[in-house]
Amino acid sequence: MLKFLLNRLKDLIPTLVGVSLLSFFLVRMVPGDPVMLLLGERGADPVVYQEMKENLGLNKPILMQYGSFVGNALQGDLGKSIISKRPVIEEFFGRFPATLELGISALLFAMIIGIPLGIIAALYRGRFFDYFLMGGSLIGYSMPIFWWGLILIIVFSVTLGLTPVSGRINVIFEVQNFTGFYLIDTLFDQELIEFEGYAPFRSALSHLILPAVAMGTIPLAVIARMTRSSMLEVLSEDYIRTARAKGLPYKRIILIHALRNALIPIITVMGLMFGSIITGAILTETIFSWPGIGKWLVASINARDYPVIQGGVLFIATMIVLINISVDFLYAIVNPKMRKA
């Protein structure tokens, strides 16, 4: 077990170095002079220009620049945004809870709908209902979510008038940041509840529903398909037959004996979904003007705010690598067969 762990950690080093090299050099390859970009018209003065260049460390050899980029990154310093002049890491963590709240809600939606649908499809294997559900899940899987979000807006916001079109909460409410999750903060802020009752909570919830559904659609399809195939595999096992032979109630066999074993691969896959959640966040947040990191990154790219792109990309990629390896470890702990890989 320890050897497996060390081996995986050893593979991690070249990957992380590569990730940092890629985010460093990609941004260096951008045409245009970053000093001029920062200074604007003031850059015409050669003294000011030289001073700024030295401040940024751009006069040093490129390897030393990379070294100090990595050194600073390891100390949690990813540079400053050109637009807001605030540290990238601060901006990142200011927006991350919004993305996390959306992502968790989307995954919860996907699980609550997807797992039961997968079970039902497995139980009705080969029948109309199975084909219907699996066809539907393939449509969900093929969904361009940037279009799906707009369709949801047309139906639920524009036509039915049920939900707001964009944002996170009605701007008249001032929410204290305890956890950064508005659904929780609006419920536990005594002062706010005293003045406004549960209106802020309802507002936060109604803003959250559509983006969460839009973002959860593809994971929903993936989870439903996986649950179905995983359930089919488990249902053919000997211990299920034994349970039936013992005369256990059907419900108990399906929900306890089969489902619990079928869920293991599904949970692993969900751990690896973090990357696709970020992809989903970029598109969903752009459509719904959700103030998270996805919308922030797209805005930074449009504004050519390179420290933000570089830092944000490095941070997200590192996080994905670390999450993937933790999932591997957890899986190896649960399933000894995996340790040999």
Place this chain on the structure above:
Amino acid sequence: MNLPKVETSNEFFESALREFWDAFKSNRGALFGLIFICFFIFLALFGPFLSPHDPSQLFDNALRLPPSFLEGGNSNFLLGTDDVGRDILSRLIYGARISMAVGFSVVFLSATVGTVLGLFAGYFGNKVDYWIMRLVDILMAFPSILLAIVVVSVMGPGLSNAVIAVAIVACPGFIRIVRASVMAERKKQYIMASQTFGAHPLRIMFLEVLPNCMAPLIVQISLGFSDGILNAAALGFLGLGAQPPTPEWGTMLADSRAFITTSPWMVTLPGLCILIVVLGFNLLGDGLRDALDPRLKK
């Protein structure tokens, strides 16, 4: 004397093809997928003859007309017009050409690079494999759209840059698929026989191993089309892919966002086209996997 009948390679190929087709056509979903794709390929090939108007012609007196089957529609514009009076049907037909070309270019680039790297990694193993797989790890650490938008932001927005970015994102999938099946083939006797004869490694890789890895590769190619078209459209939607007035579906969607309340058909139609094409390739990929993978045969 009756000699046992020996199948020539041609006959063998024909019987294999027939077997494949029998398995494929029993899958109704896959047939639907094939029909969707053929329909859009037909539109793409014969676009100029089929489209009723020039896709960039402005009809000043027909701004944001609804489709002809809705109230206020004009039979001259079957699917309505957009905010500057261009015929939506014609733009969708030309969009099919772009999307098919994008899908093809993405798959061509990523399948070529991915197959070569996957063959090398799987065949040589050891150091070569290690470093190619680290490259895959690095690329997979970036969420697909994020990597694509960073690449586009470096190279500048535009359709061809978007294609390159999406192709880079698609490479790891091909590398992994080819590598896995090469590793399964490598230890087989026919490879060892070639090696004993002193065949050049490149010859063995491309002429002996690769033809035996085609089944998973073909499936991945079909799925590569759907991912490629979807990601390129997403880049277009974010303003980083094809630039207006190009009639690319994702770009059309982005342009029509402002009219979501007043002219919902402008939003609905391009997205529906993306969905149908992507669904078609996913259905086809699923069907091919079932038909080509002997483990799943009943």
